Amino acid sequence: MTAERAASHVETEETVTLTIDKTGETHQLRVLSGTTGPSAIDVRDLYAQTGMFTYDPGFTSTASCDSSLTYIDGDAGILRHRGYAIEDLAEHSDFMEVCYLLLNGDLPNAKQKAKFEHTITNHTMVHEQLMYLFRGFRRDAHPMSILVGVTGALSAFYHDSTDISDAHQRMVASHRLIAKMPTIAALAYKYSIGQPFVYPRNDLNFAENFLHMTFSVPAEEYRLLPEVSRAMDRIFILHADHEQNASTSTVRLAGSSGANPFACIAAGISSLWGPAHGGANEAVLNMLGEIGSKDRIPEFIARAKDKDDPFRLMGFGHRVYKNYDPRATVLRKSCDEVLAALGVGDEPLLDLAMELEKTALADPYFVERKLFPNVDFYSGILLKAMGFPTSMFTVLFALARTVGWVAQWKEMVEDPKQRIGRPRQLYVGPDERKFVPMAGRR
Ligand code: CMC
Secondary structure, eight states: TTTTTTTOOOOEEEEEEEEEEOOOOOOEEEEEOOOOOOEEETTTTTTHHHHOOOOOOTTTTOOOOOOOSEEEETTTEEETTTEEEEHHHHOOHHHHHHHHHHHHHHHOOOHHHHHHHHHHTTOOOOOTTHHHHTTOTTOOOOOOHHHHHHHHHHHHHHHHOOOOTTTHHHHHHHHHHHHHHHHHHHHHHHHTTTTOOOOOOOSSOOHHHHEEEEEEEEBOOOOOHHHHHHHHHHHHTTSSSSSSSSHHHHHHHHHTTTTTHHHHHHHHHHTSTTTTTHHHHHHHHHHHHHHHHHGGGHHHHHHHHHHTSSSTTBBOSSSOOSSSHHHHHHHHHHHHHHHHHHHSOHHHHHHHHHHHHHHHTTTTTEEEEEEEEOOHHHHHHHHHHHTTOOGGGHHHHHHHHHHHHHHHHHHHHTTOOOOOOOOOOOOOOOOOOOOOOOOGGO
16 A cells, blocks of 8 residues: 555445434434444534534544554554554664655665655755744743744745645655754754754764764764664654644644645644643653652652642553553663663663552552553653753654654645544533623623
8 A cells, every 4th residue: 555545444334323312313324444443433424414513522532534654552552554563663674764654655665765865864954044043042942942933934944845735845845844853853952052053964864863963062073872873763763653643633633724734743743742742751751850769659659649639640641552552662671772782770760660660550540540651651761861851852752753744744635535624612602692882891
């Protein structure tokens, strides 16, 4: 299956009958099926047929689109991109291959891979004028705020790739976004710590280049450790796409109006920033710092269970996974490898995280609700060991997720069924009221 031959659902023979008890009216609703996973009841004609909406805040039972990019079975803890298990991609592939896979539908052959890498490498520099934008931010600005602003501004710099009706421009914009995001992320970091900007280097691979732009200084070249670049690349793979989550749905919704891809990705970054989504990796490390030592774990577990306390165990629980998040399993293993390569030895935060995980997984509150560690639980420890400050964690998530957002956006724009996204509501405000002139208001 290639991306050019856009996949679509199948209308099955199966139907579901909806009976409106009050009137006795019945309505036949078609059942749609995909390749695998739950089928869906087609309610597109429901309003026209019945004058009623469906109600699903948080979209827990709603499929918003067809997609052939990513499959998740949350009960079994399965994550696949275009059919390939995340464990295999993390172990045997690299981020550039995964980008190609997500964008084009298949893993590249050697020639396709070399060409794709060359294309991405040729787009890593940003317009020199864009650098001035950074200087408009306060030095203590959170790098995510810089990332949102500067990504949105890309549409002002790359006019020749904002016509979404042109397939070539869509592809150029996709490549530009994937290639420039590491540069923008590194520039945001450099600006926030007052160091000079470092230009990209075309002789380095994607992960190495990002580490170089982030950690090199003119006075001293950053020493690239293969274990660290490999771990960076793996982190990028693990965050590349994750189906219709909040930020991806935001990108699709923004794009459904015909907005340009740079603006859509800026919208996705904003959505990712929240602590219930991509902001959780930063929140996990802050939480571990607050817990401080193993003897305080019971106190924080009790707080997480207390419904009168807003505290939640960060890095735990997931809307879809009701099992161990497969990405967390890979990251936990990576933590040991990277800490050993860096000669960190015993990392107290990793010890604390493992003990916290053990305690939570033995507690009926977490067991009954199927709350397991998610991708953010271990990523922060790994990133910290690699030298990233916590404020950069969500930036790294955004950098890696850009390919997923872009591929999902492209898939949506190329889907002939695509219409502007326009949810309805259950209006609960006042009914019609007569306007009261000022003199009559109390
Ligand atoms: N700590 C304590 N209780 C929790 C937690 C948690 N981390 N997560 C869920 N619960 C409880 C929740 O209080 C509810 O209990 P009850 O049934 O008694 O009311 C039950 O579990 C179901 O939770 P929910 O809030 O209805 O679940 P949701 O699907 O709406 O939310 C979530 C999913 C990820 C927002 C939530 O689990 C959470 O806030 N986790 C912490 C933040 C986090 O780690 N986010 C990263 C998600 S993975 C990366 C990404 O997608 O960006």
